[in-house]
Amino acid sequence: GKMSDDISGSHTDWLTLNIGGRLFTTTRSTLVSKEPDSMLAHMFREKDVWGNKQDERGAFLIDRSPEYFEPILNYLRHGQIIINDGINLLGVLEEARFFGIEQLAEQLEVAIKNSHPPEDHSPLS
């Protein structure tokens, strides 16, 4: 059934990303389906095409911030932007732009504009 396949991944392609030293396990479908035009989707659309380098455990190496990548991966999983208190939105925006996830970047820009009073546009949340 569909639900079983979605969750347990019995027919899906699992991969692990090594983002700046922290490991994230997900499916190729999560990286590719939600935002098919993003650079991240392009990187993982087809197996072994981009020549992504892997660490000794087989995790794909990406030289970016693990902390700010976390809400981005969740967004790709379920489509919601959910960010904890205390996490700097500018950090998430920076990663969204880097990975070319345009729709997410635009929503974050609006959220940043709304969450700060005009006089408080510092890079330090």
Next chain:
Amino acid sequence: GKMSDDISGSHTDWLTLNIGGRLFTTTRSTLVSKEPDSMLAHMFREKDVWGNKQDERGAFLIDRSPEYFEPILNYLRHGQIIINDGINLLGVLEEARFFGIEQLAEQLEVAIKNSHPPEDHSPLS
């Protein structure tokens, strides 16, 4: 004795979940007993029926957020909804819905409605 079995698991079935790259160790009974109608309970009710995929350490792979799964697992352990300051309730709700834990999802919806003033229903806690 009962207490010994509950805690030390000498007669119980231990398993480890790999949720998005973080490992959670628990018992099959925790996943199955508290919310027997949930999708999570169905996934782990019987050994090797759903064909859940396992990583190289034998942990069951689930492509979801580890951070927001943590209070859900605690809820299944003891029946209380206990969430730290700064953790976005919407993130926990999203996981509760995904795993089909209906009673928890309903309680979280009430808590979200009560914890925010009406004008502050942003996805960013």
Next chain:
Amino acid sequence: GKMSDDISGSHTDWLTLNIGGRLFTTTRSTLVSKEPDSMLAHMFREKDVWGNKQDERGAFLIDRSPEYFEPILNYLRHGQIIINDGINLLGVLEEARFFGIEQLAEQLEVAIKNSHPPEDHSPLS
């Protein structure tokens, strides 16, 4: 000398707990001496009596929350209740009760009553 033994554990019995997937290293004496009547003390008082199940690294498996266990272990080490801002006291209380550490549970109940205004007794800190 006493100090040497206390710290370096040259004559003590070290053990590792796997609480919900996170490892805590401590001594048998910490688990047993401070609250000798607790269930936790009973579990670890004598070697291999309770049949506590161990993971593949030899860590004793306990199906509870690692986050809220941390201040409990510190309490057993030095007798102080010290909890960070943002950690939900109800979560620590739940673990104190589970492990049968009565004196700690009572002090936490008083702290919870004092730290919240009467109208704010929600499970969400």
Next chain:
Amino acid sequence: GKMSDDISGSHTDWLTLNIGGRLFTTTRSTLVSKEPDSMLAHMFREKDVWGNKQDERGAFLIDRSPEYFEPILNYLRHGQIIINDGINLLGVLEEARFFGIEQLAEQLEVAIKNSHPPEDHSPLS
């Protein structure tokens, strides 16, 4: 293409730092290019020149704080100073000075002066 090389590192030189016990994976280019006059850049400019000591996994050992190094590495990746709420800016400044990243240290000093009222210059954020 350029983008592919930047991200997947198929032609780049990956290395892992062991900062005070936590592992950070990055590229030599990140450490060397953004602030070429810093001490950190000097340490990693050329392979095996400084004789940096490595741990048993091959990670380069540096006896400093991992927590406050994190925003510094992000700064070297994308040029933005982005720091979460609750992280003490003085801790990041201390590391910026240690690694000789002068431009970052100066910006942090300004941010610290602006973020605190004059009467609140304590080392505890």
Next chain:
Amino acid sequence: GKMSDDISGSHTDWLTLNIGGRLFTTTRSTLVSKEPDSMLAHMFREKDVWGNKQDERGAFLIDRSPEYFEPILNYLRHGQIIINDGINLLGVLEEARFFGIEQLAEQLEVAIKNSHPPEDHSPLS
């Protein structure tokens, strides 16, 4: 040169501490030089004299809180007391006293007195 030795440790003695289950990598010189009269300095002044017990990876076992040890190790590295928001100062004080780092304990006591209003001397920050 001096700078090279300080950082890369090519001539220094690296060791790893297992504090309550979390690993901290540092140099013998950091533990011994900044506060030479502390108990911690005595424990690690000379190799293999105290008979500190090691785990299977060779890390020295100490049965204390890893979370509150972190700012103490940073203090020994650079001489500054820098503590994040939300970390209970009483937890750091407890470790400073345990390891016999007197000057740090005194400064923390002053900071605790100054940071709380007189009526708020609870163990819960």
